[in-house]
Amino acid sequence: MDLAYLDYLATGGNSFFHRTSPGLKLIFSLLLIGIIILVKEVLFLVIILLFLYLIILLSKLPFHRIFLLSLFPLIFTLIFAYASLGRGWEWFFIILLRVLGTATTMIILFSTTPFPCIFASLGKIFPEFIITVLFMTYRSVFILFSVFDDIRSGFKLRGGFQLKHPKRSLFNLARAFGYLLLKGIDDSQRFYENLRIRGFQGKIVHHRRFCTWIKKQ
Amino acid sequence: MSHIHLPDGILPAWLWLAGWVFIVILLLVFREYFKKDKMSSKIPLLGMLASIMIISMSLEIVPILYHINLSIVSGIILGPAWFILCSFVVNLILAFFGHGGITVVGLNSLIITTEGVLGYFLFRSLWLITKRIFLAGFLSAILTLFLSTFIALTIVALGTMDISSAFNIGHKEHLDTDKGLLKFETGESGEHSGELSTEFDFRKFAVLILGFGSIGWILEGLISGWILSYLHKVRPRIFEGV
Numbered sequence: 001m002d003l004a005y006l007d008y009l010a011t012g013g014n015s016f017f018h019r020t021s022p023g024l025k026l027i028f029s030l031l032l033i034g035i036i037i038l039v040k041e042v043l044f045l046v047i048i049l050l051f052l053y054l055i056i057l058l059s060k061l062p063f064h065r066i067f068l069l070s071l072f073p074l075i076f077t078l079i080f081a082y083a084s085l086g087r088g089w090e091w092f093f094i095i096l097l098r099v100l101g102t103a104t105t106m107i108i109l110f111s112t113t114p115f116p117c118i119f120a121s122l123g124k125i126f127p128e129f130i131i132t133v134l135f136m137t138y139r140s141v142f143i144l145f146s147v148f149d150d151i152r153s154g155f156k157l158r159g160g161f162q163l164k165h166p167k168r169s170l171f172n173l174a175r176a177f178g179y180l181l182l183k184g185i186d187d188s189q190r191f192y193e194n195l196r197i198r199g200f201q202g203k204i205v206h207h208r209r210f211c212t213w214i215k216k217q
Numbered sequence: 218m219s220h221i222h223l224p225d226g227i228l229p230a231w232l233w234l235a236g237w238v239f240i241v242i243l244l245l246v247f248r249e250y251f252k253k254d255k256m257s258s259k260i261p262l263l264g265m266l267a268s269i270m271i272i273s274m275s276l277e278i279v280p281i282l283y284h285i286n287l288s289i290v291s292g293i294i295l296g297p298a299w300f301i302l303c304s305f306v307v308n309l310i311l312a313f314f315g316h317g318g319i320t321v322v323g324l325n326s327l328i329i330t331t332e333g334v335l336g337y338f339l340f341r342s343l344w345l346i347t348k349r350i351f352l353a354g355f356l357s358a359i360l361t362l363f364l365s366t367f368i369a370l371t372i373v374a375l376g377t378m379d380i381s382s383a384f385n386i387g388h389k390e391h392l393d394t395d396k397g398l399l400k401f402e403t404g405e406s407g408e409h410s411g412e413l414s415t416e417f418d419f420r421k422f423a424v425l426i427l428g429f430g431s432i433g434w435i436l437e438g439l440i441s442g443w444i445l446s447y448l449h450k451v452r453p454r455i456f457e458g459v
Contacts, residue, residue, distance in 0.1 A: 003271075033319060037225045073316050079429070080227070083422035095227065102225050106313050129251050129260075130244070133306050136264025137271070144268050170436065174443030177273065177287065181444065182452060184265035185294070191265075192258040202252075202260075 009111040017059040022117040029109045036101040045097035052104045070103040225318030228376040236323030266291040283433035292333025300333035336361040355442035362434040
């Protein structure tokens, strides 16, 4: 889970792509995904991918880390790509390149644009309650992720996942998730109380000025 | 594994658009319900549960290409209506990282919503019948995942069908007799307009999905059962509304 890392890259960077307006980047990314969907040529998909890698380098993002992140969705697509082998190896590579292309596009978007700015831009399309929930989920991921790190350490101390003892390992994993859920439920109540004290009226107002990159003096 | 880990551009447009239309209709139907409760503690709870689902879905069990969903547990805690919004938000955020395409967010949300809603009602009924929380959680998770995997497979099977040929739209025999000023031709007349075709080995795909999935259902069933019994032991108040 590299949400925190992407957020760090998005808020810490100051390249041209970081400075571009979030709305423009969102439109650019969606257009690029549209092209990736329509393209049926391996070569053209490779060119798009190389273009994306160029953006990564120009945006001074850690190429190795971004590349590894973009590989994650491939794991689940392998079954589908394998079943499509009847259509030839070209189609197999088209599927894989499409996954790589769309994943890389989205990772570039999120590693150059802070999440709240993207959600604020999405507010023009989606209703208010969805944007509020997106903000809440985004914040919750950060709260729970630190808890999850501790739980993971605890799980490892209890022996982690051992193939010799699958039942015990699964039981410990369930306990770990159970504790995470409990912590999440408790924190949500505290979070709600804090929001009410601060005058929460059912929506989170986001100022667009926070999304404008201010050149360091 | 129950939701579709397909990239954009694989399923035909009519199918993923239908997914978006259905989920938007569902959200619109419950819009007033969400608005009425917008000041309640449900929204922060939804955020927390959505983030737990995102965390669990990001941890893949590589050998069986599976990840835990926790959709049934979240559905039980949140209740069916709020879970619709939760599943949409989870799928939207996951799609931002390429975990399932942006276009299939609607379809994936519908599948995960089915899991949460069905899981909620099954758990409630089984808990009443068996009086054993682990067994109710385990069985409801397994049955729900079994059904949702079949829904996912049905969607992929629908993707292999060409709806335009089913309705004889844009086919050569019609175009030949058409002597009007305007003649409509598809770019790939004679070919399937959708991406999935008969060359896609659906049987192989279904066997793999059901094979790996069945191991995953048992794992998820056990984990869900233990989580629910743990929560019931330490915080029985959570189950008051169930």
